[in-house]
Amino acid sequence: MLICGAGPTGLGAAWRLEEQKNQDQRDTEWHLVEAAGGAGGMAASEHQGGFIWDIGGHVLFSHYDYFDKLIDELVDEWNFVKPVRGAWMSDRFVPFPVQRNIHRLPADQRDACLVGLGEVAGATATTSGDTLKDYLQSNFGQGLYQHFLRPLNRKMWATDPSNMNHVWTSARSGSSAQNVPSADYERIKNNIASNKDDPAWDEDTRIKYPLNGGTGSIWKQLADKLPSERQQYSSKIVSIDTTNKAAELQDGSTIQYQNLVSSMPIDTLLASLSDKPDLAKLATEFQPAGVDIVGLGLSGAPPAALQDVCFLYVPEEDLPFWRLTLLSNYSPHVAPQNSWSILCEINSSKDRPKPDGDIVSAAIEGLKKLGFIDDSIEILTKWHRSLTHGYPVPLVNRDSVLELVQTELESAGIYSRGRFGGWIYEESNQDHAFMQGVEAVNTIFEQS
Numbered sequence: 001m002l003i004c005g006a007g008p009t010g011l012g013a014a015w016r017l018e019e020q021k022n023q024d025q026r027d028t029e030w031h032l033v034e035a036a037g038g039a040g041g042m043a044a045s046e047h048q049g050g051f052i053w054d055i056g057g058h059v060l061f062s063h064y065d066y067f068d069k070l071i072d073e074l075v076d077e078w079n080f081v082k083p084v085r086g087a088w089m090s091d092r093f094v095p096f097p098v099q100r101n102i103h104r105l106p107a108d109q110r111d112a113c114l115v116g117l118g119e120v121a122g123a124t125a126t127t128s129g130d131t132l133k134d135y136l137q138s139n140f141g142q143g144l145y146q147h148f149l150r151p152l153n154r155k156m157w158a159t160d161p162s163n164m165n166h167v168w169t170s171a172r173s174g175s176s177a178q179n180v181p182s183a184d185y186e187r188i189k190n191n192i193a194s195n196k197d198d199p200a201w202d203e204d205t206r207i208k209y210p211l212n213g214g215t216g217s218i219w220k221q222l223a224d225k226l227p228s229e230r231q232q233y234s235s236k237i238v239s240i241d242t243t244n245k246a247a248e249l250q251d252g253s254t255i256q257y258q259n260l261v262s263s264m265p266i267d268t269l270l271a272s273l274s275d276k277p278d279l280a281k282l283a284t285e286f287q288p289a290g291v292d293i294v295g296l297g298l299s300g301a302p303p304a305a306l307q308d309v310c311f312l313y314v315p316e317e318d319l320p321f322w323r324l325t326l327l328s329n330y331s332p333h334v335a336p337q338n339s340w341s342i343l344c345e346i347n348s349s350k351d352r353p354k355p356d357g358d359i360v361s362a363a364i365e366g367l368k369k370l371g372f373i374d375d376s377i378e379i380l381t382k383w384h385r386s387l388t389h390g391y392p393v394p395l396v397n398r399d400s401v402l403e404l405v406q407t408e409l410e411s412a413g414i415y416s417r418g419r420f421g422g423w424i425y426e427e428s429n430q431d432h433a434f435m436q437g438v439e440a441v442n443t444i445f446e447q448s
C-alpha cells in the first residue's frame, strides 16, 4: 500500500497497518511518501526565536475514543485550558457565540441584531435555502448578517456566502457547540434584559493541549513510533498513472502500488492523474482558501483584555486578519519567560486577494490599530507561513462533485482522505483526519 503524506491522515493509515501487523491480523507491505522534511503536515509545529509555532491555532476536540487513547499515550503531559473565545468588534470582546451575546455590542448594532432576530423568529414559513447566505439570513436575520456573519464568513472563507453551502454550520467540529450555534430569540432577549453573558463554555470546560512541544509534538511522536525505513521524506508525488498503478516522484522514480491512501489536496491529486483527463478536469471544481499565518513573539505579557483568551474572530473589514490566536495561552512552554505569542490568520483566494504590501507588516499594523500592541512592546521574533490550501471551502455543489470524484478514484484503488484529500470542512480536524486514514485501511482490508 502506498501512503501519500505524513500528516494525521497518512500517519493514521500507517498506524492502523502496523497495529494489524502487531495483532497478528495482517502483515501488509506499506510505504509512505512525504514532500516535506518531517511529519505532521498542517498539524506540525515549528521552532523559531525561542518560540514554538503551530500552523494556525490547533484546538483538540476529539470525536473518537480510539484517537483519544492513542494521543494520551503519545503526549507526556497535557495542559488543560479554559476555552475562552469570542469576537473582537467595535473595540470590545463579545463572547462566542456572538448571536447569544449581542448585549455586549453598541446599542445601535444590538438593536439592529435584535430586530432581525425578532423578524425571523416571527416568520411563519422559514426556509433555510441552499446557500450559506440564505441560511444565515433566514436563521439569524439581517442585523446579525450585516454586522457579523457576512463580514466574518467572507474573511474566513475568502468566498461570498452566496456561493457556499451551509451543511457545515450545524456540525460540532471543534467543540461541543455547533459550528454556528442556533439563536433562540427569547433567550437572547433575556440575556439583554439581565445583561448576562451566555458563552458556549462553563466554568469547568477545558480543552487539552500538549504542555511541551506544541501540537506538532503529537504527530512527531507518532511518526517516531512507526518503522522509519517505511517513511520516505522530502519526496513529492508529481504524477499518477491509474492504469499501471504507478506514482511518479519529483526525482523521476516511480512506485508501484495496489492501493493508494492519499492526503494531498484532492484538486492536486486530480490534476496529477496522467491517464484520466475527464477526472483531472474536475480539479477546478474545488476552491481552497489560502492562509497566511503570521506569528509574533512579543515582550512582556498580553494586554488585560486578552489574558485568558484562546482565540478571537475579527470580522471588521479594515483589519487584515479574521482570527487571532493567543498561542502562549495554550501552554506556558511555547514562549520564553516574560513573553507572549499571537498568531494572525489572513485568508485569501482567487476572489479575495491578499492585502497589498508586506503581510507581516499588515498584521502588526492591524494589532496596533486594535490597541493590542504598541511601540513599547518589543517584537522578539516574526514567523510567517503561507499555505495555498488552508480551508477547504464548502461550495454549493461540493457534495455532488465529491460523490462523483471519490467513486471514480476508489474504483481505481485511490482513497483520497483528510482535510484536503476529503475536502469536508466539518470533518477536517486532526481527529477526523487521523481516523479517515485508519478507516481507509479498514475499507481496503474489507474489500480484499
Ligand SMILES: Cc1cc2nc3c(=O)[nH]c(=O)nc-3n(C[C@H](O)[C@H](O)[C@H](O)COP(=O)(O)OP(=O)(O)OC[C@H]3O[C@@H](n4cnc5c(N)ncnc54)[C@H](O)[C@@H]3O)c2cc1C
Pocket: 004, 005, 006, 007, 008, 009, 010, 033, 034, 035, 036, 040, 041, 042, 043, 055, 056, 057, 058, 059, 060, 061, 174, 235, 236, 237, 238, 263, 264, 265, 291, 345, 389, 390, 391, 417, 418, 419, 420, 421, 428, 429, 430, 431, 433
Ligand atoms: C490554519 C489552520 C487551523 C487549524 N485548526 C485546527 C484546530 O483547531 N483543531 C484541529 O484539530 N485541526 C485544525 N486544523 C486542521 C489540521 O491541521 C488538519 O486536520 C490536519 O493537518 C489534516 O491532516 P491531513 O493529513 O489530512 O493533511 P495535512 O496535514 O495537510 O498532511 C498532508 C501531507 O501530505 C503532504 N503532501 C501533499 N502533497 C504531496 C505530494 N504530492 N507528495 C508527497 N506528499 C505530499 C504534505 O506535505 C503534508 O505533510 C487547522 C488547520 C489549519 C490550516
